[in-house]
Amino acid sequence: MGARISHTLNLVFFTLLVLTGIVLLSIETFAWIIYPIGAPLAPLLGLSQDTGAITVGAQVARAIHRFIGPLWGALLITYGVYLVAARKIRVFDPLRKPIKQQIREAVALTNHYAFGKPLPEDIEENLDRHNVLVSYLTIVLVIAFIMVGGSGAAIIYLNLTPDQHRIMLLIHDIGFYLSVLFTLAHIFAVIHPTNIPLLKAMFTNGMIPIEWAEKHMPLYIRKILGRKEIPGE
Incomplete structure (x- = not known):
């Protein structure tokens, strides 16, 4: 059960990190990923929906990446220490x-x-x-x-x-x-x-x-x- 829960969390966190990471790696190429996120938020921040959507979407992607990264790292370290301590590797x-x-x-x-x-x-x-x-x-x-x-x-x-x-x-x-x-x-x-x-x-x-x-x-x-x-x- 523990392995399946850990695997599921890893799958979710890794997917989020990959999606946000490739956006930050090349915003021009993967702007289509963040546009749907930034489009409704841009007007709320006083930006144009057309030109500001990518900017806002990129900032959201960066925030998610920086939040999920340490969280996933903590999960891997904690689970890894448990496996080593329990001699289950x-x-x-x-x-x-x-x-x-x-x-x-x-x-x-x-x-x-x-x-x-x-x-x-x-x-x-x-x-x-x-x-x-x-x-x-x-x-x-x-x-x-x-x-x-x-x-x-x-x-x-x-x-x-x-x-x-x-x-x-x-x-x-x-x-x-x-x-x-x-x-x-x-x-x-x-x-x-x-x-x-x-x-x-x-x-x-x-x-x-x-x-x-x-x-x-x-x-x-x-x-x-x-x-x-x-x-x-």
């Missing part, structure tokens, strides 16, 4: 495998998802709760979060010089692009026919068919049977 378990085995698994999984090639039997039998591609993408997400969060906090709370501000903006943009890369890969994975049961579980009761789990995370199932208990999320 499983996403990095595949990184315990030898590097050569990780690379071979990553290549096989890429070929499977992108080209429909079957997984080698030995790799399929040793898939954990999270595969190695998920581990790698999570590292990308962590780096993106550090870059976006650190630079964003600096921009908001520190008295930066113009040069420092430009550097922080560059770091912020790079972190944003990395987070988009993670998101696109994540969406591709969850809508892949192989993982539809996971997608349904996330938005329903959180449960997947045992037959699916035995096929797609057999190593994890063997660990559960060995411990006689199901580790937390």
